Amino acid sequence: xxxxxxLFAQQLIPAWGGGADVSDFSAGFxxxxxxxxxxxxxxxxxxxxxxxxxxxxxxxxxxLNSISSRSLPGFSVGFLARYRLTDHLxxxxxxxxxxxxxxxxxxxxxxxxxxxxQVQTTTVDFPISIKLKxxxxxxxxxxxxxxMKFSNAIGSKKGSDVNAGPLEKLLKxxxxxxxxxxxxxxxxxxxxxxxxxxxxxxxxxxNILVQENHPFSSPISKLSLQTVMFSxxxx
Numbered sequence: 001x002x003x004x005x006x007l008f009a010q011q012l013i014p015a016w017g018g019g020a021d022v023s024d025f026s027a028g029f030x031x032x033x034x035x036x037x038x039x040x041x042x043x044x045x046x047x048x049x050x051x052x053x054x055x056x057x058x059x060x061x062x063x064l065n066s067i068s069s070r071s072l073p074g075f076s077v078g079f080l081a082r083y084r085l086t087d088h089l090x091x092x093x094x095x096x097x098x099x100x101x102x103x104x105x106x107x108x109x110x111x112x113x114x115x116x117x118q119v120q121t122t123t124v125d126f127p128i129s130i131k132l133k134x135x136x137x138x139x140x141x142x143x144x145x146x147x148m149k150f151s152n153a154i155g156s157k158k159g160s161d162v163n164a165g166p167l168e169k170l171l172k173x174x175x176x177x178x179x180x181x182x183x184x185x186x187x188x189x190x191x192x193x194x195x196x197x198x199x200x201x202x203x204x205x206x207n208i209l210v211q212e213n214h215p216f217s218s219p220i221s222k223l224s225l226q227t228v229m230f231s232x233x234x235x
Contacts, residue, residue, distance in 0.1 A: 020194045020235045021084075021136075028080040028194075028235030034100045034227060038069035039203075041222035050215035052166050060166045061215050062110040071228075072118075074100025076125070080233055090131045094233075098123045098151075102225065104171055106216065117171040117216050123151045127181060127202075139189040146182040149202055169214035173223065179204045183229075196233040201226070 020026045046067065049059040078096025085091060102119040129147025153175045161170045183200030209223040 024084045026082055026235055028082075028233055030076075030078045030080055030094060030096065030231050030233045032076040032078070032096065032098075032229045032231040034074035034076055034098060034229050035071045036074060036100045036102050036225060036227045037071040038102060038104060039224045039226055040067055040069060040104070040220060042067060043219055043221045046219035048219075050166065050218060053213070054166075062108045062113055064106060064108055064219060066105075066107040067219060068105050068107075070103055070105065072101045072103055074098065076100075076229070078125075080235060082131070082235070088133045088135075090133070091128070092131055092145075093126070093128055095124070095126045098125050100227070102173075104216070104220075115167075115216075119171055119173055121153050121173065122155050123153050126150045129181070133187070136187075136189075141187045142184070143187065143196075144182075144184050145198075145200070147180075149179045149181055150176070151179065151204075152176045166214050169212070169216055171216045172210035172212070173225075174208045174210060177204050177206065177208045177225075179225070179227075185231075185233075194233075194235045196231075196235065198229075198231045198233060200229045200231065202229070203227075 047064045049063050050061045051057040052060045076096045076098040078094055080092060080094050082090050082092040099122050102121065104117050104119075106115050106117070108114055127147055127149040129145045131143050131145045133143040134141050153173070161168060179202040181200055181202035183198055185196050185198030188195045188197070204225040206224075207222045208225060209217065209220055211217055
């Protein structure tokens with residue numbers, strides 16, 4: 001009798017984490033550190049000096065030695081909505097506002113011509129993912145996730161360099177693009193909420209470069225975006 005009473009009492013005790021895993025649906029918010037860089041596919045003749053068609057095809061740059069992209073930091077804030085499919089599987093949406101610059105470096109045979117072109121963007125991201133959770137051990141469990149993400153840039157500078165000279169042109173990206181993403185994390189249960197630190201990598205699909213005829217776009221055949229995010233989800 002005493003054993004059955006203890007079991008009944010345990011069932012009445014609400015699960016830690018504010019009951020986030022008890023209901024089928026729950027919501028939360030997130031803060032993320034973002035690191036982004038481009039994967040670059042060059043044109044076969046990418047080293048050639050750029051010839052300006054508006055100036056009798058005279059060269060405006062020396063030959064290129066390298067084109068590269070370095071990771072730049074950013075951050076995002078977002079929301080979380082999750083729906084439980086089974087005890088170990090759930091679907092979730094994590095819309096967020098992302099502030100992250102991107103950079104492409106051009107190194108020329110004449111070092112004084114070297115330049116970094118930054119692509120300043122603010123995007124609204126809408127990821128949909130499947131989360132596969134392990135058994136809960138104490139107040140912690142691990143998980144894996146994978147899914148797709150749709151991104152749309154806001155506040156773009158598209159068209160602002162129409163009257164600029166060749167060396168003042170901007171390197172532009174498509175306003176909208178999709179990505180696939182995968183990651184892992186841990187659910188940590190506190191008395192009134194659940195904290196989930198998470199690392200996620202995403203790669204864009206297709207070519208996000210807006211192809212134009214100027215010294216910074218012409219040498220590039222394709223740009224894709226790789227993003228690493230470290231997030232803290234509060235639920």
